[in-house]
Amino acid sequence: MPEFRKPVFPDTIVCLSIASIQDSLQTIYINSQIIALSEAGGGTISLEEGKWQTGRIELKSNINLHFPEKIEIYFSNRPEDYLPVVFTRYEDEECLSSGAFIYANNQKNVALTGCGKLIGPELSGKLFNTFREQFNNKAIRKKDAGVPVEERIYDGSSLDATMLLLNIFLPINCEGVFVEGIRIEGSLAWNTAPIYCANVIIRGVNIYLVGVPAGGGINIESTKNVLIEFSTLASGDDCFTIKVGSGEDGARVNKSSENIVIRYCLALTGDGGVTTAGGIKNVYVHDCVFSGTTRGLRSKTGRERGEGGDSLFYERIRIRNATKALNWDMLGSTYVMGELAERSPIRRKTPLTPSYSNIHIKDIVVENAGKFICASGIPESPLVNVTVENAIVSCNKLPEFTDVDSFSIRNSSIISQDSIMTFIDARNITFENVKMTLLHKLCLNKRGPLTTNIIIKK
Numbered sequence: 386m387p388e389f390r391k392p393v394f395p396d397t398i399v400c401l402s403i404a405s406i407q408d409s410l411q412t413i414y415i416n417s418q419i420i421a422l423s424e425a426g427g428g429t430i431s432l433e434e435g436k437w438q439t440g441r442i443e444l445k446s447n448i449n450l451h452f453p454e455k456i457e458i459y460f461s462n463r464p465e466d467y468l469p470v471v472f473t474r475y476e477d478e479e480c481l482s483s484g485a486f487i488y489a490n491n492q493k494n495v496a497l498t499g500c501g502k503l504i505g506p507e508l509s510g511k512l513f514n515t516f517r518e519q520f521n522n523k524a525i526r527k528k529d530a531g532v533p534v535e536e537r538i539y540d541g542s543s544l545d546a547t548m549l550l551l552n553i554f555l556p557i558n559c560e561g562v563f564v565e566g567i568r569i570e571g572s573l574a575w576n577t578a579p580i581y582c583a584n585v586i587i588r589g590v591n592i593y594l595v596g597v598p599a600g601g602g603i604n605i606e607s608t609k610n611v612l613i614e615f616s617t618l619a620s621g622d623d624c625f626t627i628k629v630g631s632g633e634d635g636a637r638v639n640k641s642s643e644n645i646v647i648r649y650c651l652a653l654t655g656d657g658g659v660t661t662a663g664g665i666k667n668v669y670v671h672d673c674v675f676s677g678t679t680r681g682l683r684s685k686t687g688r689e690r691g692e693g694g695d696s697l698f699y700e701r702i703r704i705r706n707a708t709k710a711l712n713w714d715m716l717g718s719t720y721v722m723g724e725l726a727e728r729s730p731i732r733r734k735t736p737l738t739p740s741y742s743n744i745h746i747k748d749i750v751v752e753n754a755g756k757f758i759c760a761s762g763i764p765e766s767p768l769v770n771v772t773v774e775n776a777i778v779s780c781n782k783l784p785e786f787t788d789v790d791s792f793s794i795r796n797s798s799i800i801s802q803d804s805i806m807t808f809i810d811a812r813n814i815t816f817e818n819v820k821m822t823l824l825h826k827l828c829l830n831k832r833g834p835l836t837t838n839i840i841i842k843k
Contacts, residue, residue, distance in 0.1 A: 386644055386669065389612040391586050392494035392561040394449045397428030403435050410461060412440040423448050427494070432456055432501075440466030444489035444556070452501025452567060460486040462506035464541045464548050472534075473557065474580050474606065475549045477631040479638070480537035483548045485555030485578070495556060496563035503553055505572040550574035550599055556582055565589050575601030575622065581640055582608040590616040595654055597621035602655065604628075607640035607664070613647045620655035624678060629664025631690040632737060641692070643667050651676070657683035657712075658704065663739055664692030669700075676705040680712045681754075682746070686739040687717030688725040688732060688763060693740040702749045710754040710780065711746065711773070715739060715763045715788075728787075731764040742769040746776070754780040757799065762788035764810065773797065783821075786811035794819055804828055810835040817842040 399422055422428050427447025434455040467483035489495050541548040550573040556562045562585040569576050569592045576592055579585050594600030600621035605611050607629045618624040627642050629635055647670045652658040658675030660683040675681045681704030684694055704710045719726040757780040762768035767788045776797035785807045793815040804825040810833035
């Protein structure tokens with residue numbers, strides 16, 4: 386891993402007062418002060434305590450935007466306050482749309498600091514119709530296939546040009562990003578979301594988005610050298626997500642997410658505690674608690690999505706009340722992937738066939754899980770080389786392995802209401818020094834011509 390260093394800003398501090406504003410929205414005032422200070426060499430813009438209302442704020446180089454503890458920033462519910470459109474990437478596709486409530490493009494050394502609260506608008510009424518939720522964005526992907534990025538415009542001018550859901554903070558193509566202490570509520574989509582960035586530190590962030598379907602927490606996308614620590618997330622979607630672009634558009638951009646550390650964090654609700662979704666290399670997650678997420682450690686991808694994950698390390702993790710504690714789903718759902726999510730027939734490998742390999746998990750505690758392990762690879766690209774060591778587990782269901790090659794569980798204890806382990810075209814699966822406390826005698830359900838070399842030692 387690289388050495389993580391937060392940006393250093395000049396000593397100049399500019400304090401902004403609500404009383405200086407005549408209009409109900411402070412957008413122009415805030416952005417003009419940011420531009421002026423950036424052109425003067427940079428420093429800190431500090432907003433006075435109170436309730437602010439604004440449209441899109443755009444950060445510039447060498448600016449630390451500071452929110453004191455007793456401040457609330459309310460973002461406008463008028464779509465026109467986030468125009469003109471800006472360059473962004475939404476659901477893995479580059480396009481031009483509203484971007485984010487706080488946005489930065491091609492800047493160096495930008496920061497959000499302080500313990501203030503950032504509050505997104507409620508998704509209702511006119512806003513709901515304009516910022517339509519498009520969970521899998523099939524319409525966008527179909528429309529954008531082969532279309533130049535500059536022509537992929539979503540400005541709300543028509544139903545076909547619907548504005549896309551905004552992030553809270555989206556730095557794109559930025560070098561040196563620092564986020565510390567802020568609190569986020571009521572966003573429309575995933576929140577702190579660096580894209581194509583390098584050298585990012587996110588620490589002490591609190592995000593509460595329970596009940597927001599697209600309300601992911603911290604989303605790292607095609608970004609390198611990232612440290613996330615001391616943060617607490619309660620999300621409506623995945624909590625900590627690491628991914629790149631998918632399909633042909635992702636292959637065209639060809640930017641991975643690498644060198645990422647997540648430590649000393651708490652996830653309270655969400656689809657996944659830490660979720661990886663392709664194009665991931667060199668990740669270290671340690672000393673975290675996921676209490677109440679649907680899945681604990683989650684990896685997902687799909688045929689023709691491209692990329693995958695390699696060299697992922699998880700250590701000293703506690704997972705409580707998850708439906709699936711450890712979950713690899715490389716086929717994806719039929720809702721998103723269509724017939725490609727069907728396991729058969731086996732397809733030939735292509736440059737967009739994903740792969741997951743070299744995943745190491747140790748010193749974990751799993752409490753009251755529905756399933757301990759649910760590992761599903763792809764027939765033509767199995768999940769490869771996974772180790773789980775020193776696990777203390779209580780669960781309803783024992784592990785299930787489908788299209789997996791070389792998976793070992795060592796020096797662990799499992800208490801389960803189940804007594805059946807399932808292997809479908811799974812090979813080279815090893816249990817060594819594993820104590821199982823079951824209601825009935827252990828039964829191995831082995832299916833598929835490739836299932837072989839299931840080893841149970843001690």
